Amino acid sequence: MLERVDFREAQREAFRADVVAGLTATRKTLPSRWLYDDRGSALFEEITQLPEYYPTRTETAILRTHAAEMAAFCGARAVLIEYGAGAGVKTEILLGALESPALYVPVDIAGDFLVDAAERIERRFPYIEIRPVVADFTADFDLPADLPRLPPRVAFFPGSTIGNLAPPDAAEFLKRMRAHVGPQGKAIVGVDLRKDLGVLLPAYDDAAGVTAAFNLNLLERANRELGADFDLAAFAHEARWNEAKSAVEMHLVSRRAQTVRVDGRAVRFEAGETIHTEDSRKYDVDGFSRLAQTAGWSVAREWLDPDRRFAVLGLA
Numbered sequence: 001m002l003e004r005v006d007f008r009e010a011q012r013e014a015f016r017a018d019v020v021a022g023l024t025a026t027r028k029t030l031p032s033r034w035l036y037d038d039r040g041s042a043l044f045e046e047i048t049q050l051p052e053y054y055p056t057r058t059e060t061a062i063l064r065t066h067a068a069e070m071a072a073f074c075g076a077r078a079v080l081i082e083y084g085a086g087a088g089v090k091t092e093i094l095l096g097a098l099e100s101p102a103l104y105v106p107v108d109i110a111g112d113f114l115v116d117a118a119e120r121i122e123r124r125f126p127y128i129e130i131r132p133v134v135a136d137f138t139a140d141f142d143l144p145a146d147l148p149r150l151p152p153r154v155a156f157f158p159g160s161t162i163g164n165l166a167p168p169d170a171a172e173f174l175k176r177m178r179a180h181v182g183p184q185g186k187a188i189v190g191v192d193l194r195k196d197l198g199v200l201l202p203a204y205d206d207a208a209g210v211t212a213a214f215n216l217n218l219l220e221r222a223n224r225e226l227g228a229d230f231d232l233a234a235f236a237h238e239a240r241w242n243e244a245k246s247a248v249e250m251h252l253v254s255r256r257a258q259t260v261r262v263d264g265r266a267v268r269f270e271a272g273e274t275i276h277t278e279d280s281r282k283y284d285v286d287g288f289s290r291l292a293q294t295a296g297w298s299v300a301r302e303w304l305d306p307d308r309r310f311a312v313l314g315l316a
């Protein structure tokens with residue numbers, strides 16, 4: 001219990017430091033990882049069901065269609081390490097297809113989330129051994145020393161979350177995955193692909209306003225946790241394409257000139273000035289392949305949907 005309180009307090013202090021640094025910078029920014037408090041995670045769940053948000057539906061369909069080939073790629077009795085324990089149905093598709101998987105290792109920073117995920121998998125696959133690991137997978141961490149190296153380990157990172165990392169961080173992450181699974185190991189990674197802006201932008205600015213609420217929740221979180229006084233009606237959600245970065249950027253645009261109090265300081269906004277809150281990078285398979293190579297991987301298999309919107313890549 002004490003550990004949980006300490007964790008929450010440490011998170012709040014880290015949030016405070018990022019908010020102060022991000023809002024006092026010349027170009028205001030807030031790291032996207034703070035989007036996911038309880039309310040943000042619930043809103044993200046809603047986003048995944050929206051008609052405009054194609055990635056979740058498309059990736060799930062790819063996994064369903066090609067599960068048997070993916071299982072063959074993983075090999076018999078694989079040890080599956082999942083980074084982020086929230087994939088739910090996607091995890092179940094892969095685990096269900098694997099030939100008597102030896103072990104499932106979900107890794108997540110949120111202990112409660114991990115317990116829920118482990119219990120769900122245990123109910124569905126009582127024959128699979130589960131070894132949850134509490135860790136922030138965006139930073140360096142070690143897997144338990146007694147985790148078997150054989151049968152081969154397979155890293156699973158669905159959801160195109162790799163697209164939310166800047167390329168150097170994505171390369172670091174892929175290197176960490178490589179170190180975790182070892183030279184015989186493999187990985188299955190979900191990657192969202194470049195596409196028509198007519199499809200891409202509505203996925204990040206839906207008609208029902210759920211993505212807007214998800215983005216604005218960052219300001220609500222700052223009000224709740226840090227006692228800031230953001231007037232939510234004075235900011236608008238915007239999704240814009242940045243071709244140089246090949247990314248959809250999310251911004252919160254100040255609707256007027258205003259001053260907000262945050263952690264005892266006055267933060268000035270000009271009308272139209274923005275807080276940049278997220279990048280969602282879109283790759284093509286070649287571009288991702290080059291990135292993966294810098295981290296010691298090569299793309300061994302590609303599974304795409306018929307409209308080539310999303311790729312699930314097998315790395316070896």
Ligand code: AVI
Pocket residue numbers: 047055159160161162163164203204211278279280
């Ligand atoms: C979690 N991640 C892959 C989502 C994405 O599509 O980049 C986050 C998201 N942001 C707005 N909508 C969804």
